[in-house]
Amino acid sequence: MEERIEAILHRLEERFPDARLLLEFRNPFELLIATILAAQARDEKVNEVTRELFVAFPTPQALAEAPEEEVAKLVQPLNYARKKAAFIKKVSQELVARFGGEVPASLEELVQLEGVGRKTANVVLANAFGIPAIPVDTHVGRVAQRIGLTRAQNPDRIEEDLRTLIPQNQWIRASHLLGFLGRFICQAKRPSCHACPITDLCAYPEKTL
Ligand code: SF4
Numbered sequence: 001m002e003e004r005i006e007a008i009l010h011r012l013e014e015r016f017p018d019a020r021l022l023l024e025f026r027n028p029f030e031l032l033i034a035t036i037l038a039a040q041a042r043d044e045k046v047n048e049v050t051r052e053l054f055v056a057f058p059t060p061q062a063l064a065e066a067p068e069e070e071v072a073k074l075v076q077p078l079n080y081a082r083k084k085a086a087f088i089k090k091v092s093q094e095l096v097a098r099f100g101g102e103v104p105a106s107l108e109e110l111v112q113l114e115g116v117g118r119k120t121a122n123v124v125l126a127n128a129f130g131i132p133a134i135p136v137d138t139h140v141g142r143v144a145q146r147i148g149l150t151r152a153q154n155p156d157r158i159e160e161d162l163r164t165l166i167p168q169n170q171w172i173r174a175s176h177l178l179g180f181l182g183r184f185i186c187q188a189k190r191p192s193c194h195a196c197p198i199t200d201l202c203a204y205p206e207k208t209l
């Protein structure tokens with residue numbers, strides 16, 4: 001399995017040398033908010049929204065005190081805009097009240113923030129702080145299952161399996177590479193197996209060749 005993982009990551013690296021998080025951010029706070037807004041929304045759309053949102057409310061303090069109506073207007077292009085506006089305001093208030101206006105750099109503390117789960121926390125840890133973590137989003141979860149790296153259905157269990165299989169110093173890179181594979185080739189409805197660089201290493205029984 002070790003060799004298989006190494007081969008998979010190597011080929012994905014060759015295929016997606018620019019694999020990365022597609023959300024734009026300049027600091028951990030912006031990434032935390034962008035990740036919350038990205039639920040059921042396209043990253044490009046989230047980037048359009050956050051560019052304006054962080055001009056109006058650039059800090060946890062500013063967003064914590066922002067009129068909810070104004071926040072809702074700014075995030076309006078996204079699904080569940082009202083809910084998300086209330087949610088990012090609440091998280092900002094918690095950051096101010098409990099963490100001195102700073103985003104904590106630990107999983108234990110991040111998941112204490114209301115509504116922040118492991119996936120969001122891991123996105124922030126890996127991408128804003130460079131702390132080894134594997135955020136399991138829908139793309140990473142799906143390809144991990146299809147390739148045969150996990151049999152789990154639950155994202156937390158999938159994360160556990162991937163953490164066991166992949167060397168820790170490759171967790172962040174692996175999450176970007178698997179994410180790109182899922183986003184651009186191994187799509188949910190119909191994977192493009194003919195264009196996939198790891199067809200021979202994939203265990204999916206319903207390959208479309
Ligand atoms: S071979 Fe097909 S199912 Fe397997 S990872 Fe590639 S695209 Fe996905």
